[in-house]
Amino acid sequence: MELNSIKPAAGATRERRRIGRGIGSGFGKTGGRGHKGQKSRSGGYHKVGFEGGQMPLQRRLPKRGFKSQTLKFNAEVTLSALERLGADEVDVLALKKAGLVDELARVVKVIKSGEITRAVKLSGIAATAGAKAAIEAAGGSVA
Template sequence: MLTLNNLAPSEGARKAKKRVGRGPGSGSGKTAARGHKGARARSGYSARPGFEGGQMPLHRRLPKRGFNNIFKQVCNLVSLDQLNTFDAGSIVDYAALVTAGYVKKAGPVKVLANGEINKALTVQVDKVSQGAKEKIIAAGGSVEG
């Protein structure tokens, strides 16, 4: 039976650290397995991320295309079908959508006009499409924010 007093790692699971620079008999003496001269032989050497020893790095070899907008906002999309599951007269905001499981990551929420809505709801989210807004108001609800 395995208990605290007889815990031991499996055979071969633990390996001793390689001790370099301990004389010629060790096989890793003299240059301590760093070779002769060059940046890697010096103390304090560290290559920047993506450095491939002078070879053209992968991020420069691959073609670049188009425009990459670093300020792009990715919205959490919610459809009217999903809003239909809420009780009539309730307030649908970010917290309610997270609780219901329709929004899983942080960020702005946008309601799209997919499906139909037949309950009067108060929708308080960041963005609502024009079609969704019309359908919510037609169902007797309101859009705020």
């Protein structure tokens, strides 16, 4: 077998339809375009979303919402999740290994949800004011 002898499987390809080649072809005269009108003419068509001059749907509806592409790099961890983790020193890598934050996460913040009783040292992780107070009350620190 040579590269120049490779062909598609039998029945995989069809001959192209030859438009405008006489009555017997079934696509003669008007060439499958019907009679008259914009769509029958060469070069005659309209832009996507055009509704004949009526205000198009995408302009009738209000503009709404925005989804930031940087949000996927941010992550949150709760105090109760830190309690369950059971580590004394916690950084972003440890949270990724434990599966508490996504692999894409770059910025991690601890939020005050739940309780913490063990002393945890956070490094490279931010914390809300309430979470920081709870961690320090338990004997931990936020670096």
